[in-house]
Amino acid sequence: QSVLTQAPSVSAAPGQKVTISCSGSSSNIGNNYVSWYQQLPGTAPKLLIYENNKRPSGIPDRFSGSKSGTSATLGITGLQTGDEADYYCGTWDSSLSAWVFGGGTKLTVL
Amino acid sequence: QLQLQESGPGLVKPWETLSLTCTVSGGSISSNTYYWGWIRQPPGKGLEWIGSIYYSGSTYYNPSLKSRVTISVDTSKNRFSLKLSSVTAADTAVYYCARHGPVYGDYLDHFDYWGQGTPVTVSS
Numbered sequence: 001q002s003v004l005t006q007a008p009s010v011s012a013a014p015g016q017k018v019t020i021s022c023s024g025s026s027s028n029i030g031n032n033y034v035s036w037y038q039q040l041p042g043t044a045p046k047l048l049i050y051e052n053n054k055r056p057s058g059i060p061d062r063f064s065g066s067k068s069g070t071s072a073t074l075g076i077t078g079l080q081t082g083d084e085a086d087y088y089c090g091t092w093d094s095s096l097s098a099w100v101f102g103g104g105t106k107l108t109v110l
Numbered sequence: 111q112l113q114l115q116e117s118g119p120g121l122v123k124p125w126e127t128l129s130l131t132c133t134v135s136g137g138s139i140s141s142n143t144y145y146w147g148w149i150r151q152p153p154g155k156g157l158e159w160i161g162s163i164y165y166s167g168s169t170y171y172n173p174s175l176k177s178r179v180t181i182s183v184d185t186s187k188n189r190f191s192l193k194l195s196s197v198t199a200a201d202t203a204v205y206y207c208a209r210h211g212p213v214y215g216d217y218l219d220h221f222d223y224w225g226q227g228t229p230v231t232v233s234s
Contacts (some may be wrong), residue, residue, distance in 0.1 A: 002156065003127060023234065032217060033219060033220070035219075035220035035221070035222070037157075039157075043226075044206055044224040044226050044227050045149075045157065045221070045224055045226065046204070046224070047220060047221060047222050047224075048220070050211060050219070050220040051219075051220070056222065057178075061123070085166075086156075087154065088157055090221070091160075091222065092217040092218050092219070094217065096173055098159065098171075098172055098173055099147070099159040099162070099170070099172075099218050100159065101149075101156060101157040101158065101159060102156075104156040105157045
């Protein structure tokens with residue numbers, strides 16, 4: 001059971017927008033930065049968003065992040081078939097003194 | 111461009127110790143800015159953080175694995191290593207090494223660079 005809760009799956013049509021949520025508590029999301037990772041099939045995870053809403057160089061602005069209270073959200077606009085992947089949130093948990101990941105959300109672009 | 115490469119046996123017997131090394135190129139592991147971590151992913155499952163280390167040897171470990179995990183660093187060879195003892199089939203996974211983002215306080219931040227991962231199977 002993950003400390004951070006994500007829906008197992010989400011789907012949307014090409015060109016549409018989708019949001020992926022990550023729910024936690026005051027000891028993790030509520031007081032620490034959230035990051036998001038994209039894992040394409042058979043590959044290593046890749047950083048998409050860090051410090052809640054910042055994009056690393058090379059990540060298109062179709063990807064966005066936000067945080068409110070003890071929840072965080074990843075938004076993807078203009079969906080492409082190449083966006084089909086597993087998406088994970090992650091953050092520091094101050095009570096556990098540990099890094100924690102969400103269980104992951106599988107995005108299907110129909 | 112920073113690169114991380116995992117190496118080690120792909121098959122480990124039950125109750126033995128899993129040993130992996132992550133070699134860093136294109137940057138120094140001795141930077142006072144970053145922690146370096148290990149993450150694993152069992153087949154068909156999500157990511158699990160194992161632990162992380164600073165160039166000085168300071169470590170953070172996953173509480174659920176702490177009794178079996180040792181992470182060490184060799185600055186002379188620009189690499190860090192993972193040892194996981196008394197392994198069982200539940201430790202079968204792809205193991206990744208990665209770099210944390212800059213350290214600003216008593217916490218760890220995002221993972222910005224990842225290795226390609228190395229599969230490890232625990233079986234007799």
